């Protein structure tokens with residue numbers, strides 16, 4: 001089969017012919033139709049310090065995908081929930097099931113998580129083998145949307161954690177694909193006012209298409225002042241920090257109302273300075289670090305939003321490329337003009 005392989009240290013990936021993955025007793029073999037290209041794949045392409053410190057190539061890349069089941073191991077078959085021909089997607093974090101986090105319903109924080117396309121072979125290939133317990137049927141959700149349910153799930157997790165969104169004011173700081181998804185999730189969940197900010201006008205236009213009531217650009221707007229004006233001087237009930245920028249954190253804390261929530265998904269590449277007393281403690285803020293998707297409550301919430309047509313992520317999906325055009329796909333992500341980029345493997 002064809003696969004995009006990180007062959008070793010250094011920039012790039014190679015399209016290679018590789019053997020079909022093995023299918024264990026509790027695994028399913030999935031023919032990949034669509035795959036999402038992610039910021040993580042850009043880090044791997046560029047081979048930055050994170051990738052160099054974590055990966056042991058050769059590795060097939062890609063962790064966001066949807067496809068069709070072609071084969072089931074005997075235990076997966078006996079479980080009776082999946083069948084050949086089912087259109088499916090999968091949670092890309094493969095967890096141990098044994099550690100304290102897994103055993104207490106917090107598998108998204110498993111201490112031995114293996115991520116497909118990072119720690120083991122991934123989905124930028126004709127086929128991928130996955131544990132059946134990670135696989136979910138799409139049941140009418142289009143497969144190109146199935147392919148981006150991993151990052152969409154990050155947005156669902158970020159917006160819905162820790163409070164009641166209906167009627168609330170939500171500020172989404174940073175409008176990369178997951179930030180734009182978060183705007184749509186906040187609208188679907190019944191937020192009364194959704195404000196989005198980014199430096200990039202193209203991304204702000206996508207946030208508007210996803211339902212942002214107001215978009216702010218820090219190059220021309222005083223974001224915190226504008227949010228206070230828009231919320232009768234309260235500040236936002238929920239701030240979703242999706243930028244990971246050091247200035248983003250200070251702005252996120254300042255934009256939250258007293259007693260508000262700041263759910264943090266953006267990952268800073270360096271240490272940031274926080275004045276905990278003044279920015280967080282005396283303001284009574286609750287901070288939450290978002291890792292992955294809750295297994296599997298986030299997925300079920302997301303499936304219901306999608307099947308009910310309350311959430312449509314398609315305005316974020318701006319580019320499609322065939323598998324062999326990965327270099328172009330990486331280039332549009334890098335120059336900041338893209339929303340979500342999809343690889344068409346075998347549609």
Ligand SMILES: [Zn+2]
Pocket residue numbers: 037038039040063064150151
């Ligand atoms: Zn991703």
Ligand SMILES: [Zn+2]
Pocket residue numbers: 095096097098099100101102110111112113
């Ligand atoms: Zn575990």
